[in-house]
Amino acid sequence: MSTVIYESPVFGPVHSRRLGISLGINLLPRGGKVCSFDCIYCECGLNKERRTRNPLPTPDEVASRLRTKLLEMKQEGLVPDVLTFAGNGEPTLHPHFPEIVDTVRAIRDELCPQAKMSILSNATQIGRPEIREALLHFDNNILKLDTVCPEYIRLVDRPQGHYDVEEQVRLLALFRGQCIIQTMLMRGEYEGRDLDNTRQEYVGPYLEALQRIRPRSVMLYTLDRETPVAGLLKAAPEVMESVAERIRALGIEVSVSC
Numbered sequence: 270m271s272t273v274i275y276e277s278p279v280f281g282p283v284h285s286r287r288l289g290i291s292l293g294i295n296l297l298p299r300g301g302k303v304c305s306f307d308c309i310y311c312e313c314g315l316n317k318e319r320r321t322r323n324p325l326p327t328p329d330e331v332a333s334r335l336r337t338k339l340l341e342m343k344q345e346g347l348v349p350d351v352l353t354f355a356g357n358g359e360p361t362l363h364p365h366f367p368e369i370v371d372t373v374r375a376i377r378d379e380l381c382p383q384a385k386m387s388i389l390s391n392a393t394q395i396g397r398p399e400i401r402e403a404l405l406h407f408d409n410n411i412l413k414l415d416t417v418c419p420e421y422i423r424l425v426d427r428p429q430g431h432y433d434v435e436e437q438v439r440l441l442a443l444f445r446g447q448c449i450i451q452t453m454l455m456r457g458e459y460e461g462r463d464l465d466n467t468r469q470e471y472v473g474p475y476l477e478a479l480q481r482i483r484p485r486s487v488m489l490y491t492l493d494r495e496t497p498v499a500g501l502l503k504a505a506p507e508v509m510e511s512v513a514e515r516i517r518a519l520g521i522e523v524s525v526s527c
């Protein structure tokens with residue numbers, strides 16, 4: 270399977286279907302993956318296939334590589350629309366995450382003040398106040414919630430430690446609208462189980478959770494690349510649109526990437 274491992278600590282720029290010209294900031298090690306989920310659809314591959322002994326980038330390495338890259342881009346007349354914390358795993362696992370966010374903001378203000386800061390996170394660390402505080406500094410604080418069904422999460426997202434989805438919803442509501450919920454919709458089968466999370470048994474409780482969280486918006490997306498396990502299928506565009514309509518009916522903005 271052709272999964273992707275990103276350069277660290279800076280990669281791109283890439284044109285993101287959701288974010289525009291995006292310069293990636295990858296706080297995970299070079300050549301491997303570190304994540305507190307092990308999603309069966311992960312574009313980086315499964316955790317066990319991507320283990321690495323390489324160290325995490327230091328805050329100084331992140332700052333120096335970002336500064337160099339932005340200066341190179343400037344010489345080429347390229348300006349990023351967004352600096353995106355993403356890459357080979359979960360960025361908030363980095364032990365110096367809050368400090369790095371502050372440093373990146375300062376470099377952004379100096380070299381590309383128009384660029385937004387975004388993060389793609391699985392939200393597993395938001396029980397820690399210092400992580401919630403750091404996430405509030407992002408223009409686009411994009412947090413994963415694929416469903417609120419614990420069995421589905423165990424089957425598909427596969428948390429690597431304690432994960433209580435009820436507690437997650439409570440914590441997501443603490444952002445008071447300063448978050449964007451990102452939800453993967455798909456079909457297919459894995460280990461003999463139906464993966465269609467667009468069915469009412471999933472969508473009904475999910476909508477109730479969104480009512481409690483009241484995010485700034487919701488991003489619905491589906492599979493875009495090869496997946497590390499077989500049997501997964503894209504959700505149909507019309508089905509995604511019907512889920513989007515139900516979210517809009519709650520008064521919450523939603524985007525759909527098919």
Ligand code: SF4
Pocket residue numbers: 304305306307308310311312313356357358359390391413
């Ligand atoms: S949370 Fe993201 S990086 Fe982690 S396993 Fe899932 S898709 Fe991959």
